[in-house]
Amino acid sequence: MKRKELIKLGFGHRDLREAAVEGLKAASRAGLKKPALRRLLRSLAADPALFTEHEHFGELARKAIQQRDAADAYEPRRENAPYRRWGDDIDDQAVQQMENAVSLPVAARGALMPDAHVGYGLPIGGVLATRGSVIPYAVGVDIACRVKMTVLDLPVGALAGARDRLRKVLERETRFGIGSSFRDRREHGVLDDDWSVSPVTGRLKDKAWAQLGTSGSGNHFVEYGTLEVFGSGSEALGVPPGDYLALLSHSGSRGAGATVAGHYSRLAMDLHPELPKKLKHLAWLDLTSEPGQEYWQAMQLMGRYAEANHACIHHHVARALGVEILADVENHHNFAWEEEHQGEKLIVHRKGATPAGHGDLGVIPGSMANPAYVVRGLGNVASLDSSSHGAGRVMSRKKAKQSFTWSETRKLLAERQVELLSAGLDEVPMAYRDIDRVMAAQRDLVETLARFDPRMVKMAPAGERPED
Secondary structure, eight states: OOHHHHHHTTOOSHHHHHHHHHHHHHHHHTTOOHHHHHHHHHHHHHOGGGGTTOTTTHHHHHHHHHHHHHHHTOOOOSSOOOEEEOOSOOOHHHHHHHHHHTTSTTEEEEEEEEEEEOOSSSOEEEEEEESSEEOHHHHOSSTTOEEEEEEESSOTTHHHHTHHHHHHHHHHHOOBSTTOOOSSOOOOGGGGSOTTSSHHHHHHHHHHHHHTTOBOSTTOEEEEEEEEEOHHHHHHHTSOSEEEEEEEEEEOOHHHHHHHHHHHHHHHHHHOTTSOGGGGGGOOEETTSHHHHHHHHHHHHHHHHHHHHHHHHHHHHHHHHTOOEEEEEEEEOSEEEEEEETTEEEEEEEETEEEOOTTOEEEEOOBTTBOEEEEEEOOOGGGTSEEESSSOBSSOHHHHHHHOOHHHHHHHHHHTTOEEEEOOGGGOGGGBOOHHHHHHHTTTTEEEEEEEEEEEEEEOOTTOOOOO
């Protein structure tokens, strides 16, 4: 009997499925046929108490009763953990997801960023601090998704005078989409790390090596643009105020990270059958448990791997152009950090949110036709030292495809002096909020040090399933 059929019969928890499989093996050896086995399992699912002494399915019945008792024992907390919200145009579903998150028994406090929109479990743009636990879906599917900017030792005029060269290098030194890889694999010290920190990562090293230096689909990109460094950003970036040519990238831990996220998200849900349906994607792993430690170490490894991906992209592009890197700035989102807030050690999940502790540098992108900003965190206690990670979507990918055309998009790109090498229609600028409005809503979270305007953009081609 297949996994899907067992789940349909009501044995979705991993322990129940394993007990069901063992019972089925024994019953089959005893001569029971499939129709009889299906009838028996349906009856057991309806009333497991009748089968606790069954020769083949007694263990399954006893575990089913335990799971049912655990689910019945769930009691919502009397008062949600506190959270604060930034921005005035966040959709009701994202707000409800945040409300759900702070209702968890492990929740300590939270924050909702001005770019927030609906995600799985925790909304994208949601920040959640928990006690002694980590929530895989509150980290996100693309673990350690990251933004990196490097200032190149090339004049801004190269965007006109050396445009063909810039384009060829960008096309040659980047790869996009699910399963993308380089024929000649990239090298980085992250491959020398211990990949046996969890059974999952131990199986993923070769896949991760094949995809090293590549980018995903969805909203992932690599682009050239003009960077205006303000006086306030000169010391932080280590370059004089003025205009520069810069390279900006956005992507994460690729297929390896998605596999880690999927495995431990399912495990967390299996371990918490008591959670009501609206909270199941917020199931947590206790950090004192073996699964919790496995996930924590795997997440850290995926963070280093995502950093390595960006390092390879920027190194190979700069090397192919024959130029030096004058400055760089980068930051994770989709990650969990152990931090102290108001005298308490907490696990802070930032799903589509940027660390913005006092003095922290980061980059907040807009869209393929709108600016990104280099920022410095102000350390706002109420936001758990966080800010937005971008402009944030205002509509689903499906709706964007139905609402816009390439004709109107190309017109807008031409007006903004942007050359688009590849992308899907679901990533057009009109599908995103106004980045300047988002920045205005978080003036108390970050200060702006520089402005980046896209000029040549490469994303996954149309038709790729999003990974973001």
